Amino acid sequence: MDNELQRPVSFRLNRRGERNNQRPFAKDDGGGLFSSVRLPQDNPMKIVWKQGFIRLVLVAGIIWMLLILIVLLFHVWSCQSSFSFISAICNKEGKVFIAMDLLGFAPNAHRCLIPVADDPDKVVIPEGRTPDVSVKNLTYIEEEDLVKNGSQYIPLFGGNQSWLQREESFKLKPSMKVHCGFLKNGGADMNPVDIEYVKKCRFVVASGIFDGYDVPHQPSNISTRSKKLFCFLMVVDEVSLKFIKKNVTVRKDNDKGMWVGIWRLIPLKHQPYDEPRRNGKVPKILTHRLFPQAQYSIWIDGKMELIVDPLLILERYLWRDKHTYAIAQHKHHRSIYEEADANKRRKRYARPLIDLHMKIYYYEGMKPWSLKKNTKSDVPEGAVIIREHTALNNLFNCLWFNEVNLFTPRDQLSFGYVVYRLKGLFKFFMFPNCEYNSLFVLHPHTREHSSKVEWVKSLSEFQGSGGSMKESRGGFGLWTPYPKNLDSVILPKVVRTSKAG
Numbered sequence: 001m002d003n004e005l006q007r008p009v010s011f012r013l014n015r016r017g018e019r020n021n022q023r024p025f026a027k028d029d030g031g032g033l034f035s036s037v038r039l040p041q042d043n044p045m046k047i048v049w050k051q052g053f054i055r056l057v058l059v060a061g062i063i064w065m066l067l068i069l070i071v072l073l074f075h076v077w078s079c080q081s082s083f084s085f086i087s088a089i090c091n092k093e094g095k096v097f098i099a100m101d102l103l104g105f106a107p108n109a110h111r112c113l114i115p116v117a118d119d120p121d122k123v124v125i126p127e128g129r130t131p132d133v134s135v136k137n138l139t140y141i142e143e144e145d146l147v148k149n150g151s152q153y154i155p156l157f158g159g160n161q162s163w164l165q166r167e168e169s170f171k172l173k174p175s176m177k178v179h180c181g182f183l184k185n186g187g188a189d190m191n192p193v194d195i196e197y198v199k200k201c202r203f204v205v206a207s208g209i210f211d212g213y214d215v216p217h218q219p220s221n222i223s224t225r226s227k228k229l230f231c232f233l234m235v236v237d238e239v240s241l242k243f244i245k246k247n248v249t250v251r252k253d254n255d256k257g258m259w260v261g262i263w264r265l266i267p268l269k270h271q272p273y274d275e276p277r278r279n280g281k282v283p284k285i286l287t288h289r290l291f292p293q294a295q296y297s298i299w300i301d302g303k304m305e306l307i308v309d310p311l312l313i314l315e316r317y318l319w320r321d322k323h324t325y326a327i328a329q330h331k332h333h334r335s336i337y338e339e340a341d342a343n344k345r346r347k348r349y350a351r352p353l354i355d356l357h358m359k360i361y362y363y364e365g366m367k368p369w370s371l372k373k374n375t376k377s378d379v380p381e382g383a384v385i386i387r388e389h390t391a392l393n394n395l396f397n398c399l400w401f402n403e404v405n406l407f408t409p410r411d412q413l414s415f416g417y418v419v420y421r422l423k424g425l426f427k428f429f430m431f432p433n434c435e436y437n438s439l440f441v442l443h444p445h446t447r448e449h450s451s452k453v454e455w456v457k458s459l460s461e462f463q464g465s466g467g468s469m470k471e472s473r474g475g476f477g478l479w480t481p482y483p484k485n486l487d488s489v490i491l492p493k494v495v496r497t498s499k500a501g
Contacts, residue, residue, distance in 0.1 A: 112434035116312040120223040123315045129295065130324050132391040134425050137175040140289075140398070143184045156473055157186030157272030157282075158405030163483050166406070169399055170421040180398035181286050181405070187272035188282050190290070193255055194266050201231035204294040205310050207263070208235040208283045209302040211276035212243035213445045217305035218261045226311045227262070233291065234263040234302075235283035237276075241267050243446075266290075273474045275451070278409040284382070285401040285411065288389045301383040304440040313439070317386045317429060324388040325396070325428040327415075328381040328436030334369040336361065336413050339379045341494040349408045350456035350469075353478050357407040359489045360482060361417050368492050369416070376430045378416025384436055396426050406477030 117123055146153035147160050159179045161169075169178045182188065190198075198204075209216070216234050236244065244250060244260065251259050258265040266283075273279050283290055287297045296318070298310050317326035333339045340358045344351045369378045387393055396418060403414035419426055453469045456462070462470055470479065 109434045111438045112432065114308065114316060114435045114438050116308065116316045120225050120309045120311045123311050124319075126319055130322075130388055130390050134172050135174065135176055135391045135395050138391045138395055138398075139175075139177045140180040140182070141177060142182065154473070155183060155185040155187075157181055157183060157188060158402065158474065159183045159186075160476075161402060161406065163480075166402065169402065170418075172395075172422065172425055176395060178395065178398050179402050179405075180289060180394075181272075181282060181401055182289055187268075187270040188279075189269045191267060191269075193257055194264075197255070197257055197264065198231065198233065198266070198291045199293050201233070201291055201293060202295050203230045203310070203314075204287070204291050204297040205230050205232045205300070205306065206235065206283060206287050206291070206297055207233070207300050207302050207304070208280055209240040209244070210237050210280045212239045213276075213447060214240075214302040214443070215244055215248050215446070216260045216263045216265075216302075217441075217443055218263075219306035219310075221307055221309055222262070223309050223311065226309050230310050231291075231294075232262045232264060233266050234260070235266045235268060235290070237268055237271055237279060241265065274471045275409055275453075275474060278404065278471070278474050281401065281404050281409060281411055284385070285397050285404065287385075287387070288394045288397060295389055297385075297387050297389065299385040299387075300440060303443050303445055304383065305443060306440055308439050313386060317431060318388060321429070323427070323429040324390050325393050325426075326386040326431055327428060328384055329377045329430045329433050330379040330381050330412070331433040333379045334377040335492075335494075336366065336378050336416050337368050337492050338494050338496075339410075339412050341496070343408075343410050343413070347454045349410055350453045352456065352459045353453075353475070354408055354410070354413075355491065356478055356486075357413060358491055359486045360407070360477075361413075362491055363484060363486055363489050364421075366417050366420055374424060375416070375419060378419070379412055380415050380430065381433060381436050382411050382415065384439055392426060396422070405474055407475060408478070409474070 141159060144159055147156050148154075158181055161179045165179065169176075205219070207216070219232070241258075244265070248260055250265070253259065258267075268279075268282070271279050272282065284299055284301075287299060288294065291297065296314055298313055300306055318324060330339070333342065337358060340354050343349060344354050348354075369375070387397075399418045399421070400411065400414055403418060404411050407414065419428075453471075456466075456469065
């Protein structure tokens with residue numbers, strides 16, 4: 001009797017347990033956002049909200065993928081479009097592309113393919129020289145009065161250019177005579193055997209190593225034709241020559257010329273400056289003075305390994321579109337004031353001297369770069385320079401070097417200024433930075449450059465015992481009183497757009 005009475009109770013309990021077992025995960029299901037289980041406490045509004053959110057995420061993902069596809073298709077179509085504004089999006093030299101780049105919408109690859117010709121053997125070398133128009137006859141000041149340094153009178157490599165001579169040098173005339181380094185007994189002397197060797201060099205690949213920071217890196221992908229056509233000239237000072245001899249094999253030919261692989265070493269005796277970086281600007285900028293018989297030259301910094309055939313480089317950057325001067329655009333900066341700010345932060349030279357340099361330029365009308373200017377940028381990547389040695393190009397190099405000689409040795413600060421002073425008469429091709437990075441392999445220096453002057457924060461540090469930090473043969477424009485009052489000059493504010501800058 002009792003068993004029968006208890007049976008309905010146990011039956012009911014078993015039935016309740018079966019119902020619970022039909023939902024074994026109900027206890028663990030917290031009713032999360034994406035839960036498919038309908039909990040007893042779920043109300044209809046909450047269920048609708050969850051389902052709507054999932055659909056929203058899926059729709060947004062599909063729309064995003066469609067937008068990417070549309071942009072890619074538009075890019076392909078725009079490059080072939082007959083509408084000039086739309087096709088300008090693909091033109092890396094156009095202002096539309098530059099504006100997009102400033103806004104961060106343009107692709108900014110570190111390396112990109114260089115549209116070079118397929119075969120160096122098929123490259124047609126132009127006959128003759130590009131005619132000289134603005135400047136037809138260029139000569140150089142090679143001797144002037146010595147400059148007193150303490151109790152001694154010393155010759156200066158860059159001369160003692162006055163502010164008036166500097167101003168006159170920017171006024172182009174058919175016949176001009178300017179300062180351009182290499183004043184008598186000023187230094188940077190070549191050996192007679194090397195002077196004779198370079199007389200035969202019409203096509204030159206030049207590089208330089210100073211103060212033992214690098215060893216020569218052998219170019220690769222050089223055609224047989226280019227090996228016969230080009231002179232590969234590595235300019236070195238005495239310190240670097242000793243360092244190279246200790247670390248790599250140097251062979252001598254029958255004329256006592258020194259070679260490291262394909263590079264002919266060109267030692268320069270009697271360095272013209274105290275600062276090695278300023279010495280390095282001599283072969284870099286004044287290539288036409290060191291190698292006067294050369295018609296074409298390609299300069300690469302000593303830490304670089306060239307990986308593109310030099311004949312293809314000349315065809316791509318000069319001959320194809322009838323340019324005579326080509327240099328790469330800086331990756332991060334377009335304004336010299338941005339570059340000056342970066343130089344100060346990275347301790348490339350004394351901060352107050354960089355500021356003084358920029359104040360002079362700003363007073364003389366050099367505005368920060370903007371889209372209104374006719375140049376892609378005022379700041380180049382100066383480690384690669386491709387030139388035909390025309391009279392105007394040679395004059396530009398002289399004027400550029402004179403600025404480096406007068407002010408700071410940071411040549412990237414002076415390039416755009418000289419372009420500005422020549423008022424559009426100097427034409428050059430500034431090619432994309434990603435192509436520049438595809439011309440070479442970059443090797444680290446054997447050691448870091450450091451000098452006390454780079455840590456100077458105030459002009460007062462040059463007083464007293466700090467006077468020894470002043471260069472004795474360069475940078476005199478920073479210590480010679482400027483003919484105008486610069487006290488009221490306030491440099492433009494710089495917005496730092498890149499950590500790398």
